[in-house]
Amino acid sequence: MGLFQKFKAGLQKTHSQLAHEIKRIVTRSxxxxxxxxxxxxxxxxxxxxxxxxxxxxxGAVRTAYESQGSxxxxxxxxxxAEVEKSLSANKAGLVRAPRGPTVVSIVGVNGTGKTTxxxxxxxxxxxxxxxxxxxxxxxxxxxxxxxxxxxxxxLEVEVIAGAYGADxxxxxxxxxxAAQSRQADYLFLDTAGRLHTKHNLMQELQKLHRVIGxxxxxxxxxxxLVLDATTGMxxxxxxxxxxxxxxxxxxxxxxxxxxxxxxxxxxIQQELGLPVKFIGLGEQADxxxxxxxxxxxxxxxxx
Numbered sequence: 001m002g003l004f005q006k007f008k009a010g011l012q013k014t015h016s017q018l019a020h021e022i023k024r025i026v027t028r029s030x031x032x033x034x035x036x037x038x039x040x041x042x043x044x045x046x047x048x049x050x051x052x053x054x055x056x057x058x059g060a061v062r063t064a065y066e067s068q069g070s071x072x073x074x075x076x077x078x079x080x081a082e083v084e085k086s087l088s089a090n091k092a093g094l095v096r097a098p099r100g101p102t103v104v105s106i107v108g109v110n111g112t113g114k115t116t117x118x119x120x121x122x123x124x125x126x127x128x129x130x131x132x133x134x135x136x137x138x139x140x141x142x143x144x145x146x147x148x149x150x151x152x153x154x155l156e157v158e159v160i161a162g163a164y165g166a167d168x169x170x171x172x173x174x175x176x177x178a179a180q181s182r183q184a185d186y187l188f189l190d191t192a193g194r195l196h197t198k199h200n201l202m203q204e205l206q207k208l209h210r211v212i213g214x215x216x217x218x219x220x221x222x223x224x225l226v227l228d229a230t231t232g233m234x235x236x237x238x239x240x241x242x243x244x245x246x247x248x249x250x251x252x253x254x255x256x257x258x259x260x261x262x263x264x265x266x267x268i269q270q271e272l273g274l275p276v277k278f279i280g281l282g283e284q285a286d287x288x289x290x291x292x293x294x295x296x297x298x299x300x301x302x303x
Contacts, residue, residue: 006289007299010281014262015300018047026075032065048232050267057082080301083266087293090275095221101179101187103212103219107205108226109238110193113254115144117226118190119151120288130185135175136161137168138192148190155285168192169211176212202245209246224277226252232261236268243272254280
């Protein structure tokens with residue numbers, strides 16, 4: 001399956017709801033009056049595109065209608081262009097440390113898919129002929145260490161792990177030492193899920209980052225927040241709070257194939273100015289894809 005087909009399949013739920021609503025609104029009323037624009041606004045907000053992006057699209061549709069009338073107006077094309085323009089500064093992909101291993105800390109609340117994302121990222125860098133290590137820094141959740149070890153076996157990636165209840169920062173410390181001695185290109189730290197409202201857990205994450213920063217200056221080089229697309233705009237609060245506690249370098253949005261609220265990618269990127277680096281479009285190891293603004297906009301607003 002080509003990349004655009006993956007985007008299209010992954011955003012199917014969001015796309016079909018949006019396309020259905022936009023067609024219904026546009027075909028019912030040839031004149032673009034205030035009531036029609038209000039309905040269009042409601043449809044865009046329902047897809048969780050956020051208030052700023054919605055206002056931008058509605059404004060652009062109004063301008064296009066005023067200049068060319070309803071005959072030449074293509075609402076889908078206007079929306080697609082606005083979303084693409086808004087996301088075009090987005091830098092996808094992972095940074096690379098100037099020397100030594102690039103350490104990527106994977107953070108987020110419980111159940112967003114951090115362990116799976118860590119494994120899929122390791123798989124992705126391996127497919128580009130780079131070496132990767134995984135670190136089981138979630139020493140709390142039952143079966144978290146087993147889960148990442150199973151992924152490690154499946155993808156042939158070495159996993160550095162401690163015992164249950166071990167200090168997560170010391171596991172991270174050992175993993176950085178292992179990555180340095182093995183001259184690995186990337187080390188992915190699968191951290192424990194934590195609620196963004198729990199101050200003590202956030203402090204623990206800060207400690208983990210401090211420990212590895214002392215050991216390897218500049219680490220972690222990436223701090224990626226994993227967000228579950230099915231939570232819609234609630235993910236925005238998570239992103240805000242995590243970004244305050246541990247400055248984030250980017251976002252990974254998972255489970256986009258299971259929601260009709262795929263617009264939240266746009267809303268979060270717009271509000272926080274954080275790049276969406278990867279999106280999860282399915283269950284398979286290669287279903288995590290670098291984010292592409294043009295293909296995302298196209299898959300969202302293809303007529």
